[in-house]
Amino acid sequence: MSQEFLLPDLGEGLTEAEVVSWLVAAGDQVDVDQMVVEVESAKSVVSLPCPFPGVVRTVHAAEGATVHSGDPLITIDTEAVGAEPAGSGGGVPASTAPEPVPGTALREDADEGSGAVLVGYGTRPSKHRAVRPTGRFGRKPAPDAVPAAAAATAASGSPGLGTMTALDPTRNSPVVSPLVRRLAADHGFNARHLPGSGPGDVVMRADVTRYIAESGAARADPATSGATPQADPTTPGDRRIPIAGLRKVVAEQMSRSRREIPEATIWMDVDATELLNAKARLQKSTGERFSVVALIARFVVAGLQKFPVLNSSVDTARGEIVQHGRINLGLAAQTPRGLMVPVVPDAGDETLRGLRDKIAGVVDKAADGKFAPETLSGGTFTLNNYGPLGTDGSTPIINFPEAAMLGVGRIMDRPWVVDGELAVRKVVYLSLVFDHRVCDGADPSGFLTYVAGCIEDPMSFLADV
Known part of the structure; x- marks a missing residue:
């Protein structure tokens, strides 16, 4: 008997994914829960386990193809290796099998499970005959089928x-x-x-x-539409890059942010010399490493606790500003998959050491961009460190639906006046972009001044710890 493994519901409202790579080929034998394909959704890259054993007969989607929830990925011959067909040997006869749940591809027994974590998807071995629903909520017909x-x-x-x-x-x-x-x-x-x-x-x-x-x-x-065919603007040497997957989501988010949020930007040059000195002393006294980003992130969390209006979003449907009780700190990360913003949840409850460790975990995963989907949602404020890219400053686009984002540029040796004398200091450029519907200039200016003060004199931060 043949079974089709369909692309499951990936959760988070995601309905499509791109096939990254196949881990099996036609003719291969597979077991229950064996990973058979890697797919990339707008959120992350995940490996999908096969829900039944057998031999792969057909691979329905090529690598690079886009598939939608409910589309077939592979067809498995469950009898090719002597697997007992579903419904035989004590199963429910076809004539008395329970009716399938609307919208599901297979009916699965609720008492057994393998622990698959994708929404609406499991790898439980069925004791019932596999039943494909038909009618209004059944599996879609082939495009060339005529009912x-x-x-x-x-x-x-x-x-x-x-x-x-x-x-x-x-x-x-x-x-x-x-x-x-x-x-x-x-x-x-x-x-x-x-x-x-x-x-x-x-x-x-x-x-x-x-x-x-x-x-x-x-x-x-033209004979039927009256329109003049448009010339293809592509010229020799041009390359067309599909706006799909993560790039499509980023484009939609950025466009929506620019379209809906009346943003304003303020900025400040900050002397970071004492921050680097404090970092060196901290590492020497503890024997542990602390990154500049971890230190600034801790200052940001303290600043948001002082100016909580920046830890907000706008509910346009209700005409309300939602001031969030939790500080879920997003960290803009450049990955091989593109720009992603993994989130450190409840950053306001973390010590400097705890925040450092969670940020280090984000940095490690940024190497391949394979973040779990749940780590890429729920942010309330974003910290964007574009200094490693060699950039001094920027006017970043707010990560919709958040209300603000702090950008940090590279730390450079610059001339600076200290006690009336010109000196060479380590200077960093901070830029804060905020939603002007949420607040006017006072709170953003107070927040930026507070973070800058902590960078210039880290000892002053101890008064708020």
Whole structure:
């Protein structure tokens, strides 16, 4: 018997992923919970375990391909290695098997489990016959499949798969799944405005893909659309890079931040000489290493406790400013996958040593960018250290929906006036960008001045510990 391993729900509202690499190939034997593929979502790279044993018959997606939740990844022949087919030997007969839960690909026994952690996904061995649901909430048909209901519609001359599909803004057809609605929205139309070919006039994926193909062909045909075909702007030597995966999420977040947040930026040059001296003394007295980022992060946490309005977000639906009780410190990190912002939760409860250790864990994982999805959400304030990139200053974009971000530039030898005399000091450039809906200039200025004071005179920080 063949079983299809479908891309599970990845959680966090994620509906698609890119196949990074296959860990198996057609003809390979696999066991339950064996990792078979690595996929990259907008949040992280994860390895997926196979939920049943057998021999791989078909690999449905090539490396680099984008797949959606519910799409088949591989087909497994569970009988090829003598595996007992689901439903035999004490299982529930097909005629009496429980009805599948709407929206699920397989019914699984609730008493056994392997501990898979992906939302809506498990690797429990089923004691029941594998049942694929059909109808409104069942598995989507192949794009070229024509349901009987659609064939009848076409034969009657009504709008359907047999005729050119037309959008009707007054139509409110039911849609088989959020994935189909998303596919339509990504192509600029509402799936509910299409005639459905499924039972009860449900709009299926095939209806949406057919409309996309038809309308695209019509636009490409000047005789039917009246439009002049657009020339391809690509010239020899140009390279097209898809905006997908993490890059797509970053682009959407940055665009939304610029679009919705009226941000303002303030900045300050700070003498960091005493900070470096204090760091050296601390390391000598404890025998432990402390990074400049860890020290500044601890000052930032203390500053947010003094000026909590910067640890906020805006709830536009309710017209409220949400001042967060927890300080979840985001750390902007440049990784091989691109810009990511892992979060140190409850940073306000950490000692300098505890915060240092958690930041070190973030730095280690930044080497490959394989952060767990849960570590990339829930931030309330972001610290962006772009000094290692060789940059003195910046006006960073706020990490939506947060209300502020502190940027730290590189530490450089610069001329500085000390007690009326010109001297060479270690100087760093700080920039704070904040949401002007949340506060005016007083609190951001107070926060920046406080952090700068701690950097210039770390001993002053002890008064607040």
